[in-house]
Amino acid sequence: MTGFFTKHETQSTDRPDGKKYTCYSCGLYRTCISPKMEPYGNFKKKILNIGDAPTEIDDDKGRPFQGKAGRLLERTYAKYGIDLFEDCLSINAVNCLPKTSDGEARVPTNKEIECCRRSVFSYIEKYKPKVIVLFGGQAVYSIIAHRWKKDLKTINEWRGWIIPDQEIKAWICPTFHPAYVDKMEKKEVYNIWEDDLLKVAGMVDTPLYIDKEPEIIYLKNLRKLTTIPDDSIISIDYETTGLKPHGEGHTIICASVALNENKAYVFEMPKDEVERDIYISLLKNNSIKKMAHNLKFEENWSFGILKTRVRGWDWDSMLAAHILDNRSGVTGLKFQTYVNFGIIDYSSHLERWLGTEGKSANEINKAQEFFSTSTGRLELMKYCALDTIYQYRLANKQKPLFDELPF
Numbered sequence: 001m002t003g004f005f006t007k008h009e010t011q012s013t014d015r016p017d018g019k020k021y022t023c024y025s026c027g028l029y030r031t032c033i034s035p036k037m038e039p040y041g042n043f044k045k046k047i048l049n050i051g052d053a054p055t056e057i058d059d060d061k062g063r064p065f066q067g068k069a070g071r072l073l074e075r076t077y078a079k080y081g082i083d084l085f086e087d088c089l090s091i092n093a094v095n096c097l098p099k100t101s102d103g104e105a106r107v108p109t110n111k112e113i114e115c116c117r118r119s120v121f122s123y124i125e126k127y128k129p130k131v132i133v134l135f136g137g138q139a140v141y142s143i144i145a146h147r148w149k150k151d152l153k154t155i156n157e158w159r160g161w162i163i164p165d166q167e168i169k170a171w172i173c174p175t176f177h178p179a180y181v182d183k184m185e186k187k188e189v190y191n192i193w194e195d196d197l198l199k200v201a202g203m204v205d206t207p208l209y210i211d212k213e214p215e216i217i218y219l220k221n222l223r224k225l226t227t228i229p230d231d232s233i234i235s236i237d238y239e240t241t242g243l244k245p246h247g248e249g250h251t252i253i254c255a256s257v258a259l260n261e262n263k264a265y266v267f268e269m270p271k272d273e274v275e276r277d278i279y280i281s282l283l284k285n286n287s288i289k290k291m292a293h294n295l296k297f298e299e300n301w302s303f304g305i306l307k308t309r310v311r312g313w314d315w316d317s318m319l320a321a322h323i324l325d326n327r328s329g330v331t332g333l334k335f336q337t338y339v340n341f342g343i344i345d346y347s348s349h350l351e352r353w354l355g356t357e358g359k360s361a362n363e364i365n366k367a368q369e370f371f372s373t374s375t376g377r378l379e380l381m382k383y384c385a386l387d388t389i390y391q392y393r394l395a396n397k398q399k400p401l402f403d404e405l406p407f
Contacts (some may be wrong), residue, residue: 055136143172234258280308315399
């Protein structure tokens, strides 16, 4: 067996639950015609196509994207100057055809996708594609799930985004699998898919967006806030003890003020009234415009804890995200940060402290307990600052798009 598999295929794929899978753990290679299907294509334009799992025709011919689905993809790519064989390299999220006990083709399990994941990433590391097209939900699961660490949603939420993935160093472009488009036989589905592939063609010669390292300044006192000039636009964010400020014991733990796309102040919410009044004066200053992601949250906590209304609201990047794309599940800041800037995860290690059991909107979380430790204090403040910086970047990206809307 070891002679049949390469070194990376016999190495374990680590999972959050502690299980370890290798390429041959799934056993699919035993029943298919073309085990360990090799990448196919000359890769001239550095496009890597990742499909879901081989079809029976793929398995028979030993190549991905064969049959009707492959011909549909070939024709549609050709409209935009892409040759499926000459310009692309094609693989699948699962290398071997999954079959039922009766020998029928079936959908692969998550375990089977995880067994192949190391092999898929080895091809990415080896070939270094400029653009990676994820055809279908299983391809999305292979490339994104283990790094996203949240509810993955479905292909319907992921398709159409052009993601400058900062870890993989490539444009990630999820879309429908051509077999799904062919099966649906709906013009509107094909038109959506065609638009997605047009975006793919446009990214071939587009340099990858590279995220800038943000400047985070930890304030011991709030005097610097008094130097923010009128006519500035700032982004604000709070880390709190829960979802709503009305219950006993709730407080704002820390706050951040981003001055631009790359610089933010962050500070513990002061108990000293003089210091606190400096921040309240900033909130009341109508000449300094404010942005937030779901500004109702910051508004409610400002009024509930600081007893002040925020003046000068300028932008809500969550509301803007919904107007620009009204699909459910796509407006959260972490999702928007990944699909727009390629930063896939900067908060999952904090979720057990920030979340609640959901029994009541007034339930107190464990954020204050975490903040009381030296590590927790720095981690929570950094997280708060990053939220304001990515809110600011997102707002600046959204605002020009509103000029293109028909209202």
